[in-house]
Amino acid sequence: MAERGFAKEGNQLLIVVKQLRVNERTFFSTEKGFVHLQADAYLSKDKSNYQLTASIDTVLVYNSMMDVTSSHGENIAAGIFLLIKQSLQNAEAVLNTTSQGITAEQILFKERERFQLPILTDSGYKDGAYASFQEFLQNSPSVEAFEIESIDKKKKVRVMTVQKDGTKTELFPWGLCKGGELYKYYENDLVPIEQVGHNFIISDYLEKVNRRNSGIFAAGFLAGVVGAGIANSTAEKMYSVTEFPYITKKQPEACAIDLVTGEFTF
Numbered sequence: 001m002a003e004r005g006f007a008k009e010g011n012q013l014l015i016v017v018k019q020l021r022v023n024e025r026t027f028f029s030t031e032k033g034f035v036h037l038q039a040d041a042y043l044s045k046d047k048s049n050y051q052l053t054a055s056i057d058t059v060l061v062y063n064s065m066m067d068v069t070s071s072h073g074e075n076i077a078a079g080i081f082l083l084i085k086q087s088l089q090n091a092e093a094v095l096n097t098t099s100q101g102i103t104a105e106q107i108l109f110k111e112r113e114r115f116q117l118p119i120l121t122d123s124g125y126k127d128g129a130y131a132s133f134q135e136f137l138q139n140s141p142s143v144e145a146f147e148i149e150s151i152d153k154k155k156k157v158r159v160m161t162v163q164k165d166g167t168k169t170e171l172f173p174w175g176l177c178k179g180g181e182l183y184k185y186y187e188n189d190l191v192p193i194e195q196v197g198h199n200f201i202i203s204d205y206l207e208k209v210n211r212r213n214s215g216i217f218a219a220g221f222l223a224g225v226v227g228a229g230i231a232n233s234t235a236e237k238m239y240s241v242t243e244f245p246y247i248t249k250k251q252p253e254a255c256a257i258d259l260v261t262g263e264f265t266f
Contacts, residue, residue: 011091014042014050014104015083016111022072023241023252023266033068034252034266035060037079041087042107043094049101053094054087059244059252115198117259125180129159129173133262136174143171148190156188174262184257186264189237193257200257202239202264239264 019038024031038057042050060079062071118139119125128141135142145162159176160168175184175193182200183190192203239254241247243263254264 011095012044012047012050013084013087014044014107015080016040016042016107018111018114020076021256021266022076023255024068024072025250025253027250029065030250031064031066031068032250032252033062033064033071033075035062035072035075035079036266037076037083039080039083041083043087043091044101045095048103050104050107051094051097051099051101053090054083056083056086058082059247061247120195120198125177125182127177127179129161129171130175130177131171131173133174136262137259141177143173146171146176148176151188157190158188159185184264186239191237191239199259202255205255241266 017037017039019036021034021036023034023036025034036059039055040052041054043053044050056079058079060075062068062075064071115121117137119137122139126139126141127144129143129146130136131142143161147160147162147168148157149160150156151158159171159173161171162168173185175182176190177183182193182195184193185191193200194203195201240251241254241264242251243258243261243265244251252266255266256264258265
């Protein structure tokens with residue numbers, strides 16, 4: 001096969017990287033490096049109207065008994081290569097359609113629209129319990145009156161709704177907001193999270209000098225030794241990313257919230 005390079009008169013390739021994350025984790029006998037790439041590829045004959053030719057949403061895994069930090073670049077390159085290869089394979093069929101396509105400006109506008117969510121754009125967070133992840137995205141908790149109770153010596157908690165007559169019922173919300181502080185409720189843990197750009201990060205991953213939320217709610221709401229213990233216990237915990245079904249063992253360490261699924265991601 002003859003080697004071909006880029007040419008000015010060739011088709012224009014536009015790659016939109018929606019998400020690019022790296023993660024590494026040390027296990028007993030190995031280290032693993034993870035790269036999560038979510039991206040789209042568009043092609044244009046006239047450098048004006050673009051057609052979507054390929055999409056990728058995958059996690060590439062690198063195994064080694066040595067440090068895996070240096071592998072991230074190779075994994076990112078491998079992911080981009082897979083996207084370009086798929087795009088070129090689909091190019092002829094897509095570009096020969098009668099569809100007019102869209103401009104680069106329209107593509108970028110569509111991508112920016114993904115972040116026009118009340119939880120990202122509102123000036124503050126509304127206190128309450130989010131019965132679902134969609135309530136969280138809309139910054140619209142449906143449960144205003146609730147209490148947090150400690151349930152065992154492992155610092156686990158439960159969330160109770162409080163009716164006007166004082167009746168309490170256990171609630172299993174997606175998360176909570178109290179005093180402007182956000183928490184994901186996960187397996188009876190209050191996991192503090194906070195906004196960084198267009199993302200929500202587990203607070204324990206942020207430098208202490210930049211943190212807003214370090215379990216303030218748990219410590220303050222439950223009060224005393226119990227509240228402080230729960231706050232410290234949660235900060236020390238490590239959660240695994242389970243949203244990728246093809247990674248069933250030795251999973252990435254969770255550090256953020258997936259703004260599509262509401263699950264832990266990296």
